[in-house]
Amino acid sequence: MVSVKVLYFASARDAAKNLEYETVTLSEDTGPRMTSVVDAITRRHPGLAAVLQTAAFSHNQVYCSGDDLEDIQVKDGDEIGIIPPVSGG
Amino acid sequence: MERPKISELRDQLHSLRKQELEIEAQILALEAEEQSTAQKASDRLTNEEIRRYSRQLLIPEVGTEGQLKLRNSSVLVVGTGGLGSPCALYLAAMGIGRLGLVDHDVVDQSNLHRQVLHTEASCGFSKVLSAVTSISRLSSLCETKVYDVLLDSTNARDIIGGYDIVVDATDNAATRYLINDACVLSGIPLVSGSAVRLDGQLTVYNHNGGPCYRCLFPTPPAPDAMANCSETGVLGVVPGVIGCLQAMEVVKLATGRKVNEDPSMLLFSYRSQPHFRSVKLRGRKPTCAVCGDEPTVTKLIDYVAFCGAGPNDDAPQWKLLEDPTHRISCERYREVQDLSDAGVGGKHLLLDVRDEVQFTICQLPHSVNIPIDQFDTRRKELEEAVQSLDGAPVYAVCRRGNLSQMAVRYIRDQLGYEQCFDIAGGLVAWQREVDAEFPAY
Numbered sequence: 001m002v003s004v005k006v007l008y009f010a011s012a013r014d015a016a017k018n019l020e021y022e023t024v025t026l027s028e029d030t031g032p033r034m035t036s037v038v039d040a041i042t043r044r045h046p047g048l049a050a051v052l053q054t055a056a057f058s059h060n061q062v063y064c065s066g067d068d069l070e071d072i073q074v075k076d077g078d079e080i081g082i083i084p085p086v087s088g089g
Numbered sequence: 090m091e092r093p094k095i096s097e098l099r100d101q102l103h104s105l106r107k108q109e110l111e112i113e114a115q116i117l118a119l120e121a122e123e124q125s126t127a128q129k130a131s132d133r134l135t136n137e138e139i140r141r142y143s144r145q146l147l148i149p150e151v152g153t154e155g156q157l158k159l160r161n162s163s164v165l166v167v168g169t170g171g172l173g174s175p176c177a178l179y180l181a182a183m184g185i186g187r188l189g190l191v192d193h194d195v196v197d198q199s200n201l202h203r204q205v206l207h208t209e210a211s212c213g214f215s216k217v218l219s220a221v222t223s224i225s226r227l228s229s230l231c232e233t234k235v236y237d238v239l240l241d242s243t244n245a246r247d248i249i250g251g252y253d254i255v256v257d258a259t260d261n262a263a264t265r266y267l268i269n270d271a272c273v274l275s276g277i278p279l280v281s282g283s284a285v286r287l288d289g290q291l292t293v294y295n296h297n298g299g300p301c302y303r304c305l306f307p308t309p310p311a312p313d314a315m316a317n318c319s320e321t322g323v324l325g326v327v328p329g330v331i332g333c334l335q336a337m338e339v340v341k342l343a344t345g346r347k348v349n350e351d352p353s354m355l356l357f358s359y360r361s362q363p364h365f366r367s368v369k370l371r372g373r374k375p376t377c378a379v380c381g382d383e384p385t386v387t388k389l390i391d392y393v394a395f396c397g398a399g400p401n402d403d404a405p406q407w408k409l410l411e412d413p414t415h416r417i418s419c420e421r422y423r424e425v426q427d428l429s430d431a432g433v434g435g436k437h438l439l440l441d442v443r444d445e446v447q448f449t450i451c452q453l454p455h456s457v458n459i460p461i462d463q464f465d466t467r468r469k470e471l472e473e474a475v476q477s478l479d480g481a482p483v484y485a486v487c488r489r490g491n492l493s494q495m496a497v498r499y500i501r502d503q504l505g506y507e508q509c510f511d512i513a514g515g516l517v518a519w520q521r522e523v524d525a526e527f528p529a530y
Contacts, residue, residue: 007366009288009356009358010285010286010288010290010358013288013358013360018360020360020361020362050311053308053311054306054308054309054310054311056305056306058368061366061367061368061369062368062369062371063305063354063368063369063370063371065305065307065374081356081366081368083290083354083356083368084310085262085283085290085305085306085310086283086284086285086288086289086290087260087261087262087265087283087285087310088260088261088283088284088285088321088323088402089168089170089171089172089173089258089259089260089282089283089284089285089328089331
């Protein structure tokens with residue numbers, strides 16, 4: 001089992017019941033990817049689906065894009081950020 | 090001599106403040122006629138500058154050399170709102186030599202809680218005039234140039250091209266992509282800030298091999314998913330925090346310090362502990378559409394089409410209800426209200442579908458509040474309210490007449506109740522067309 005901490009920023013937080021962060025435990029024993037994390041949080045918070053389409057992500061405080069998710073393996077204790085663009089001002 | 094009354098003195102001050110704006114407008118008009126007399130780069134500080142910037146000169150990171158670099162730098166601030174206000178004020182205060190300000194908006198009362206360049210006296214005046222008035226009060230050393238235009242694909246490169254650094258202090262996605270592309274194509278670093286509700290972001294783009302805005306966010310947000318200040322609100326100080334940090338990044342760029350930093354994105358939230366988090370960015374993305382190795386965007390494009398939304402933070406006007414008989418005008422609802430108040434018919438349910446926060450700000454008499462996003466969870470309550478009407482009509486209302494159309498659809502399609510209508514244009518239209526005393530927000 002792999003547990004990761006997911007941080008929700010801006011509108012992602014609004015879509016995730018105003019949670020600043022939460023722990024997500026993945027059932028896969030070997031080699032879960034960032035995509036598994038994204039799938040898991042979308043199941044928990046269906047409202048996130050629209051936000052995730054244009055969001056950026058971070059893996060252990062390093063930026064990654066939606067295209068990278070399949071390639072990034074997550075380990076126990078990793079921190080993942082969901083970062084939708086903020087446009088206002 | 091009779092002592093003047095406080096209220097008379099206040100009136101006098103108010104009219105002097107308006108006069109100040111009018112004099113600034115005359116100066117701007119005369120300056121526009123004259124040939125630009127751009128200050129020449131200078132290699133020493135005047136005695137006045139030494140006195141004025143002494144506290145900053147004492148900082149080794151700035152010093153005389155850094156202060157001269159600020160003095161010889163030009164910065165374009167696009168947007169003089171919540172972000173641009175503190176940013177432009179600090180840039181002028183810290184001694185940036187030449188400041189350009191772009192805005193096409195007019196100062197409105199609802200700007201004042203965050204747009205600290207603007208004042209009660211400047212409501213109704215153009216934002217650039219209001220901004221230049223505040224800045225000239227603060228510093229006569231800062232040369233300002235204003236652009237009272239909507240930045241678009243036809244003018245962006247001409248305007249941006251004359252500056253060393255660009256600050257994105259705008260409020261919408263279309264203009265963010267436009268400014269990004271114009272900066273990439275012109276090779277100018279971009280200090281980008283954004284803020285809405287309680288959250289903000291800050292990144293320096295297109296600098297020293299780092300990414301551009303498109304590298305990070307290749308896909309524009311869907312218009313409906315895009316939150317903006319006029320719809321979802323913003324805590325006054327949040328853009329203030331980000332705007333100040335934008336001014337700080339400008340100082341680092343202008344003094345040459347920024348080249349020693351790896352690219353990063355700063356995330357700010359009022360509601361998180363810690364308030365700030367930072368994400369490391371990679372370099373320029375080789376596949377980026379504008380700054381990549383084989384760019385597909387080689388000149389400015391149609392950004393309104395690209396984003397599916399206009400270059401403003403106005404709310405979209407939906408047209409969900411195709412049948413016009415499913416909607417009534419505010420004027421028509423007033424007649425229903427009059428009949429109902431007089432007790433001669435007009436039985437109905439006025440259903441306000443805004444969220445509770447908005448409902449508490451103001452509401453029409455006898456309205457019942459069930460927010461649209463609670464329709465599913467409070468379906469039983471909604472059904473009972475509708476059934477008890479014995480066929481009398483339901484009128485759904487919201488702020489602008491968008492959500493109320495969704496509500497009408499729900500009640501007609503899901504609950505099968507045909508006597509349901511939307512008050513077109515919502516409370517904004519009600520205030521405009523029926524009751525000027527009704528609060529506008």
